[in-house]
Structure formats: structure tokens, C-alpha cells
Amino acid sequence: MRRVPVGIGTEFLLGGRKYKITNEIEKETFIAKDLNFENVEEKFTLHHLLHQLQEGNLEFSVQGKSTSIKKSGIYDVEDFSMLSEEKQEEAKLRHYAIEPLLKLEVKALNPYIKSRKEQLFKEGYQVSEASLYRWIKAYRESDGSIYSLVSNTHKRGVKDSRLEKEVDILIDSIIDEHYLVRENRTITTIYELVINEIDKENDKRELDEKMNHPSLSTIRRRINARDTYEVEKARKGANAIRNKFKQVQYHEKPKYPLQRVEIDHTLLDIVVLDNDTLLPIGRPTITSVLDVYTGYPLGYYIGFEPPSYTSVMLALLHAISPKTYVKKRYPKVKNEWLAYGLPELLVVDNGKEFLSKHLKEACLELGIEIYHCPVKMPWYKGPVERHFRTINQELLHQTPGTTFSNVLMKGDYDPAKNASIRFDALLEMFHKWLLDYYCQKPNKGVKGAPAKLWNKWFEQNPRPEVPSNMLDWKIKLMKLGYGSIQSQGIRRLHLYYQDSELHVIRRKLERAGKKNKVKYKYDPTDLSKIYVFDEMDQKYIEVKCTDDKFNYTEGINEYAHRVIVKKARDEEKKIDISAIAAAKAELIQLMKDEKANSIKQRKQKQRLNNIGSNQVFSEEPPPKTIKDLEVPEPKETQEPEIIEKPETITKLKPERKIEEATKRKTDMFFVDIENDWDDFDVG
Known part of the structure; x- marks a missing residue:
């Protein structure tokens, strides 16, 4: 994934002109040289650059292949989830191999490489020292992109397996029966069992029907292609592998911003009014993302979407993005929202939305490690829980329409009857309280004011990195879908999405001998378009809904x-x-x-x-x-x-x-209140 630190030497494209930052004349104010004209320089503020990035008008240059808009609706964006499962598992295995070595700060890496190689060999993985060095170098040079660990063979086209289908099935069944067990059986043992089963079957067959023996390396590749975590869990149990897959102490205090970030949901203790009818509409839900080191909120989502991947997606997108909208939207707010950037570790609980495959894939691509807290141990996310309590006690319990936090405090107070805050007004109040009060006030938990702690750190250290193109991060956080390209386009939920580029993709798949099946990303809050992935050219095509006779899909969720x-x-x-x-x-x-x-x-x-x-x-x-x-x-x-x-x-x-x-919890429209619906869509 492409991430860019904004500072001296950064190049960017704005308004069709290419610039390079040559000097920082004062805090967050830069001089940039126009690379298209000699002796032409312009002054830019960091806020202006981030705002143009957020609006999609600016693109940062990165080393190597650049994320760029090729033409209207076509985007060149690397997306790990669009690779084949085999390639994804290969990259995950390589990441597992180098993960303990990435955090070392030593002068000589050679003895650790040798030790890691021996450890991997005991676990059944034969990896050379040169490969470990090469993977570490590629991963670091790409700023921690999982995509850097993918071999280039995915661009050569898919080759059919040389093994007969019967041998494939036999290998998989023996791995399931004999390798994914608590007994510590080696890959060599599995290979011998496969050979024995094939020999037994061949004894019953004529000469021209006999199956061929696979090689030991084939068996090893098949085992290595399995999900590493699931294999280790089956062989050693969940408790035994926890320390292996979680290399750091997750409950220790972070040493710098964005090292540890916590996310959670809660119902706010207030009944709000509809913006138009002024009728009570109930208590909104907040999904908050909090930086633990500074106590500064990275981002949030407030609305009526129940806890789900959609609310997590919206909160994470807000958290990692620069928030240049504040002054324009809320002129009464005096302070900027300083915090943005990608966290290293995201601490979550065990809610369904945090176990979602969508979140797992998005965080893998963004370079975010997920840590699930132990069940029934809320103190593992103490900072975000205290943040929720502070929001309710210091802001909402003093506001008309509050529900308070318990029956004793509420007494005979009727929240719905006393509600007088419109939803839009709540959002403005929240920004004012958060940025002008909470972030400026000393916090005992972090021993300082969150805004001052954030500023102090980044005055002496590189600023948080931003994407080369904002759409890159947005697409990575979207949900993944599958479809086939028909004459009317791609059908999803009884809607058709059509573009001339789709038929170009279909012809390329046919020429390559591949199935007519494509992957796409979609935003569950806007059904007006999807982003279809062209696996042959590794790019996205923006495809709009054609069933829009009455502008039906624009803005509909x-x-x-x-x-x-x-x-x-x-x-x-x-x-x-x-x-x-x-x-x-x-x-x-x-x-x-x-x-x-x-x-x-x-x-x-x-x-x-x-x-x-x-x-x-x-x-x-x-x-x-x-x-x-x-x-x-x-x-x-x-x-x-x-x-x-x-x-x-x-x-x-x-x-x-x-x-x-019939067993699920439904709402007034008899629709399942969960909104991942992975088992619903067949179109």
C-alpha cells in the first residue's frame, strides 16, 4: 500500500501541474517548485494540500508504480483482496516468516535470520536466508505493504494443476485427517501417507488408469497454502498459539501516537430530534476510534446504523483521513481536528463486526494489526470505555433529552418529552466540545492535554503518512462482492451496473481461458456505483448503476x-x-x-x-x-x-x-437488523 509522508522532497500532482516540496519556511507551510516551469515556485500549507487530497484533486507521487487516474472512471489501485487465494496465502506466509524480524533494532541481523530459518524449518517451512532478507527489504521499502510480498507470477496467467483431480482430493483429505490434528505429524509423514493411499488405489486399477505420485515439495506447498493461523490452531490449540501470533505485549502502554488505537461502539445517552419533523427519533450510536498514547480521538461515526462493518468502515475512514472540513462546516469551532493517520495496532472486542472478513482483509491491506481482547475483559480497552463515559457525563447528561446512565439518575425525567436537540445540532455540539474542550483539557490518563501531546510529538517526528490517492484507502475499506459480466452488465441486488469497459474485461478473460467471474468493491452507504477489478491489468473500473430511471440509487444505502x-x-x-x-x-x-x-x-x-x-x-x-x-x-x-x-x-x-x-431479529420492515448480509446476495 502506498503511503506518503508530506515534507521536503515530496512530489505531487495538482491541477495538471507537478510540484516538488523544496523547503518548509514555517510550521506546516511549504515552498514547492513547479517541475513543469523553471524558476517557478508556489507556497502551500499542509491544510490546503490535505484538503485537496481529500477532495480528490491532488495525487502524491511514490517510488515505483504510481497510483493514478488513467482516465475517467478507471483507477490503478493495488488491492490485495483481489488476488487469488493462493497468492494471498503465499504473501501471508511470507509475512509470518519475517514478522518477528521486522521489529528488531539491531546492527547485525544475520544471527536472527539464521535463528528464524531454523525455527521455520522445525515448523515444516523450508525458507532460505536469502529469501528472508529479500522479503524484509521489499516489505520495508514498500512502507509495510502486504502487496510487496506477492510474487509476480500472478501476472503470468493461471496454470492448471498438473495433478489429476483425484490426487488433489486425496491430498486435501489426508491433510485434513492427519495434519490438522494435535499430534505433531511432519510434512514428510503426510507425504508418505499420500503415497501409500495412491499405491493402494493403483493396485485396483489398470496400467493406463494409475495415478502419479506427487513430490514432497508439492505436499509442502499444499500445506503452506492453508491459512497459517487455522493450521496452527488445529495443531496446537488456540491458547498455545496466542503468543506466537501476537508478538508484543498488547496491554502495555504505547510509546508514541498511532502505536495503539482502540475502537468500540455505544449508545449515546441522549434522545435527538429529526432535523425536519422535530419529532424524537431515539438514541444514536457512536463508533469511536481513540489514540491511546495522546488520548486524542482519531475519528468517529455517529448515526443510526447499528454496530456493523458499515459503522466500523465509516469510523475508520474518518479516523485515518485528514479532517479539513471542520472550519467550513462548523465556523464556531476554534481548533482544527489534528489527528489522522494509520494505526499500527487496532484493539477491538469480539463483536461480530470485528470478526468480519471485510475488516480482516481491509486491515491487512492497510498494514494495521488487529488484536481481539479476551472475552469479558473490558479493561483491555479501558481508554475508549472511559472516553465514552466522559462524552456522556461531561456533554450529554447536561443536555435536554438526556437519558442519563442509570434509572436512579433519571428519576421521573422523560427524555423524549424534554428532547430539543436536532441530530445536526448534536454533531455540531460534539465537534465543539471535542475539539475546543476535551482535546485542550489536561487528561490524567495520558498526563497532558491530547492536542498538546499530539502537536509536541509531531513537531519532532515525521508527520502521519497519507495515501498517494484518497480513493486508494476508500476502496480498501469497502466491502467485497463477486459477479459475472452479462449483456446487461453486472447484477447485484436486482440492480444492473453497466459500462463499456466491462465487455473489454470479459473479452480479456475469455482470451485468457478464464471464467467469466469478477470481483468488485462497493460502498454499502451508496449503491449508485461499484468498483470492478480488472485482474488482467490490475486496475479498477468505476461502474454506475443503469437502473436509475428515477435517480433511484443516488445516495441510497x-x-x-x-x-x-x-x-x-x-x-x-x-x-x-x-x-x-x-x-x-x-x-x-x-x-x-x-x-x-x-x-x-x-x-x-x-x-x-x-x-x-x-x-x-x-x-x-x-x-x-x-x-x-x-x-x-x-x-x-x-x-x-x-x-x-x-x-x-x-x-x-x-x-x-x-x-x-424467522429466528433472526428483525425491525419494523421485517428486515434483518444485521447488515453484512453475506448470505443474501446471489445476483
Whole structure:
């Protein structure tokens, strides 16, 4: 992954002109030379550069291959999750091999290399000293990118396995039965068992039907291709491998900013009002990301999205990004939001959203190590828990509409009746309190004011690194999907995404003899586009939704779309644009009768309308609400535009899943309140 420290020597592209920073004339103010014209220099502030980066107008140059926008909608972004599983496992194994060596600060690395080689050999991995040196060099030169450990063979095309399918199956079954056990069987033993099984089977066959013996190195590669953690867990147990996979003391105090960062969610102790109707809509959830060394909040998400990968994604994106929006959005806030950057260690609990494959892959690509706290030991995340308590006690418990933290404090106080703070006003109050009060006030836990501690460290040390292109980080945090390219494009959740570049990708796959299957990244808070990965040229294609007759998808989130699709499916038993439009019109009428609804239902409306703090630091237009997307009744003569053949509900979701759905917790729209939905999408 490409990360750039902004300072003397940094090159960047802005407004079609290339610059190089040659001098820092005062704190966070630079002189940059125009590389296209001799003797032309301009002055830039760090804030201006970061703002242009955030807006997508600036791109930093990096050594080697640069992230760049090739043409409109085509992005050259390295993405580890788009590689084959074999390549991903190969890179993970190499990272495991060098991980203990990366943290050493010694003059002579040779004895440690020899020791690591011997240790790996005992574990069944045959690695040369030269390979370890080469991998360490590549990893460090790439600023800790897992992509640097991927061999270049993925660019040569996929080769078919030389082994017969029967031998493949036999090898896998013997590894599962004899290697993934607590008995410490060696790779040589597994190889001998494979040979024995093949010989026994060959005794029953004619000469021309006999299976060939695989080599020992083939068996070793098959075992090494397995997930390292799962293999070790099966062979040694979870407790025995904890120290092996967690090389540092995770409960010790960090020594510098971004070394240890904690993230968690909680319901805020306040009932807020709808921005338009002024009716109570309930308690929003906050997902906060806190730097432990300085006590400075890196970022947050406040909204009505329940704890999920979506809320984690939005909080992490806010945390790692420069926050140049504050002064423009909230002029009454005096101080800038100083903190941004990638953490080294992210401390989480064992919630479903923190065990998500999406988070695991995103952090691997961003170079963030995840540590899951032991179950029922909240003190492992003490700083972020205390931060939540401080928010409630020092800000919200003094605000009309507070729910307090317990029944005794609440007494006969009615939060809904006394609520007077609109959601937008809450966000402004939060920024004012956080940046002008909390970050400026001495904190006993960190022995100083968070803002002063942050500034003091980075006055004497390099600034936090930023991406060469902001879209690089955004795409890495998006969710991963799979699809095939058909004549109408890629279908997802009854919507079609089409672009001429898709058919170019399809032809390249056909010429290479590959299946018509592609990976793509998508933002669950905006269904108007997806980013399809071209594995042949290693680039992303931005593909817009073509089912947008009524600007349906612009700004709509995944949850709202699923509510609408479910209603249309239940009534029509087929999905077409007219059915979706009619379902939306009925939902609008449901929203109009808010006074008869409970606070819980109003809160779910906010989730439906994509209301959250992620809209605050975006310069893009706010998302359309259900009301904004109202569609006129189609004329009687108008033929409905069918975007999909009629199909039964069993095609949308396997029958087994439908039975399971009755056990799940659903909301007012009978939609599963969890929003990862990995088992739902078949389109």
C-alpha cells in the first residue's frame, strides 16, 4: 500500500501541474517548485494540500508504480483482496516468516535470520536466508505493504494443476485427517501417507488408469497454502498459539501516537430530534476510534446504523483521513481536528463486526494489526470505555433529552418529552466540545492535554503518512462482492451496473481461458456505483448503476434498498423498476404518519435515509431521503420496465436461509437488523 509522508522532497500532482516540496519556511507551510516551469515556485500549507487530497484533486507521487487516474472512471489501485487465494496465502506466509524480524533494532541481523530459518524449518517451512532478507527489504521499502510480498507470477496467467483431480482430493483429505490434528505429524509423514493411499488405489486399477505420485515439495506447498493461523490452531490449540501470533505485549502502554488505537461502539445517552419533523427519533450510536498514547480521538461515526462493518468502515475512514472540513462546516469551532493517520495496532472486542472478513482483509491491506481482547475483559480497552463515559457525563447528561446512565439518575425525567436537540445540532455540539474542550483539557490518563501531546510529538517526528490517492484507502475499506459480466452488465441486488469497459474485461478473460467471474468493491452507504477489478491489468473500473430511471440509487444505502426490494418482492413476486417505485411510494406514506409511530420506528427511518456523521465530512451533496426520491404514479399506458425475468422467492434466497430468517431479529420492515448480509446476495 502506498503511503506518503508530506515534507521536503515530496512530489505531487495538482491541477495538471507537478510540484516538488523544496523547503518548509514555517510550521506546516511549504515552498514547492513547479517541475513543469523553471524558476517557478508556489507556497502551500499542509491544510490546503490535505484538503485537496481529500477532495480528490491532488495525487502524491511514490517510488515505483504510481497510483493514478488513467482516465475517467478507471483507477490503478493495488488491492490485495483481489488476488487469488493462493497468492494471498503465499504473501501471508511470507509475512509470518519475517514478522518477528521486522521489529528488531539491531546492527547485525544475520544471527536472527539464521535463528528464524531454523525455527521455520522445525515448523515444516523450508525458507532460505536469502529469501528472508529479500522479503524484509521489499516489505520495508514498500512502507509495510502486504502487496510487496506477492510474487509476480500472478501476472503470468493461471496454470492448471498438473495433478489429476483425484490426487488433489486425496491430498486435501489426508491433510485434513492427519495434519490438522494435535499430534505433531511432519510434512514428510503426510507425504508418505499420500503415497501409500495412491499405491493402494493403483493396485485396483489398470496400467493406463494409475495415478502419479506427487513430490514432497508439492505436499509442502499444499500445506503452506492453508491459512497459517487455522493450521496452527488445529495443531496446537488456540491458547498455545496466542503468543506466537501476537508478538508484543498488547496491554502495555504505547510509546508514541498511532502505536495503539482502540475502537468500540455505544449508545449515546441522549434522545435527538429529526432535523425536519422535530419529532424524537431515539438514541444514536457512536463508533469511536481513540489514540491511546495522546488520548486524542482519531475519528468517529455517529448515526443510526447499528454496530456493523458499515459503522466500523465509516469510523475508520474518518479516523485515518485528514479532517479539513471542520472550519467550513462548523465556523464556531476554534481548533482544527489534528489527528489522522494509520494505526499500527487496532484493539477491538469480539463483536461480530470485528470478526468480519471485510475488516480482516481491509486491515491487512492497510498494514494495521488487529488484536481481539479476551472475552469479558473490558479493561483491555479501558481508554475508549472511559472516553465514552466522559462524552456522556461531561456533554450529554447536561443536555435536554438526556437519558442519563442509570434509572436512579433519571428519576421521573422523560427524555423524549424534554428532547430539543436536532441530530445536526448534536454533531455540531460534539465537534465543539471535542475539539475546543476535551482535546485542550489536561487528561490524567495520558498526563497532558491530547492536542498538546499530539502537536509536541509531531513537531519532532515525521508527520502521519497519507495515501498517494484518497480513493486508494476508500476502496480498501469497502466491502467485497463477486459477479459475472452479462449483456446487461453486472447484477447485484436486482440492480444492473453497466459500462463499456466491462465487455473489454470479459473479452480479456475469455482470451485468457478464464471464467467469466469478477470481483468488485462497493460502498454499502451508496449503491449508485461499484468498483470492478480488472485482474488482467490490475486496475479498477468505476461502474454506475443503469437502473436509475428515477435517480433511484443516488445516495441510497444498502439497508433502504433491501427494505424496498423486500416489499416489492412480497407484493409482486418479481422485481422490476415499477414495483420498486410503487414500494417506495408506500414507504413514503408510512413515513408521513410519524406521530403514530414509536421512537424505535422513527430511528429506523433515519437508518433508511442514511442519516449519519459520515455525511458531515463529505463535500458531496447529501444523500437523497425517501421523500426526495418520491416517484410519480406511472401512466396507465406506460409499460413497466422489467429489469429481470419473474422469479420465485426461492431464487433470491435459499430455502434453508428463509427458515433461518424467522429466528433472526428483525425491525419494523421485517428486515434483518444485521447488515453484512453475506448470505443474501446471489445476483
